[in-house]
């Protein structure tokens with residue numbers, strides 16, 4: 001299958017100056033929001049490519065920049081071999097009839113003053129489709145019927161319809177200009193579950209009948225599994241993994257994909273599944289983490305040189321470092337807590353309490369108690385002593401010096417698995433990186449992933 005839309009190194013940075021926070025605090029320096037960074041992808045003729053990831057990963061920004069609804073900061077986009085990023089205004093207008101976008105909220109995307117007929121006929125008129133209004137109205141009626149609404153609705157306004165019906169109108173409008181590709185940005189997430197299925201069926205039928213290609217954006221992995229031929233997983237402005245749908249769901253390689261899949265609800269309550277817990281939300285793309293952007297939340301982050309403890313223990317040290325850096329640990333609150341319980345409030349007792357709560361997690365509900373290797377134990381306790389002595393920066397620096405993952409060092413490149421259609425951007429799949437880290441590190445203490453296993 002040849003490629004219809006090719007995205008090559010696409011980057012979109014926003015300036016924070018237009019954001020609400022910035023308007024509320026105009027004295028602060030203007031920062032850059034790196035929403036999409038050097039992304040390459042292609043949508044082949046007749047295929048549906050899914051784009052998934054948590055909210056804020058950059059999915060909508062990527063799609064909008066790809067069709068120049070917003071101007072890309074860098075990179076190129078090609079449609080059917082022509083460079084979209086070099087299109088003039090008139091070429092862009094023509095391109096817009098080839099690639100149509102269906103948005104999440106059909107109410108916001110329909111003009112409330114337009115009747116359905118006008119909503120469907122206006123784009124035809126702009127793109128010179130149909131010889132006259134009579135012909136265009138006939139086409140509008142047949143499109144509406146094709147999308148599951150009778151021609152008797154042509155003279156009604158959007159507010160007279162339900163959410164599902166409005167989305168059918170938005171789809172009919174998109175099809176009115178005879179596109180060869182649809183970009184569907186969360187097209188069913190504002191709809192009831194029963195309505196979702198009907199709209200997805202409609203999209204499926206249309207795709208088949210008209211040979212449409214589709215970029216389907218969703219945060220719902222179950223829907224993506226149902227609708228897409230291939231899936232690209234996005235994390236914080238970057239592609240983490242791309243694979244044919246079946247492969248992605250049965251043999252996910254990237255720890256982020258594995259975590260997303262483990263969170264899909266299982267219909268059978270007797271089936272147990274290991275849920276991978278991801279700490280926190282997607283961080284802001286202003287000043288994203290160095291190296292692999294996922295490393296601060298990655299359950300399989302590569303341990304530092306010389307680490308001889310378990311992966312769980314390594315995770316605890318990293319989590320402690322993160323909480324210390326974010327100023328989330330307060331020695332004085334812990335001291336007061338000990339006082340309330342009539343226990344010793346000496347510095348050593350406070351250090352031990354912080355250690356038990358945040359590192360060993362003794363007695364913390366749902367947390368496995370973990371022990372650190374002796375040298376790590378000593379370093380972590382020394383860092384906590386610094387915190388208790390009022391030197392938080394010193395505590396952070398101490399942990400930073402001893403415990404920094406190689407994943408923070410450099411950005412992972414895409415590694416190919418199997419026949420070449422499956423790629424992931426994870427240092428664990430890059431044999432040269434793993435060998436290098438291994439030689440520094442003895443054996444990699446990574447549970448669950450065979451080192452260098454690039455299948």
Ligand SMILES: Nc1ncnc2c1ncn2[C@@H]1O[C@H](COP(=O)(O)OP(=O)(O)OP(=O)(O)O)[C@@H](O)[C@H]1O
Nearest residue numbers: 014019033035054055056057058059060061062285
């Ligand atoms: N105009 C803008 N100005 C500044 N930042 C923006 C702008 N538009 C988006 N962003 C930021 O870019 C990042 C990516 O946003 P985007 O909407 O593309 O993510 P998404 O994966 O589509 O999420 P969602 O599903 O919630 O829409 C977010 O951090 C968002 O706050």
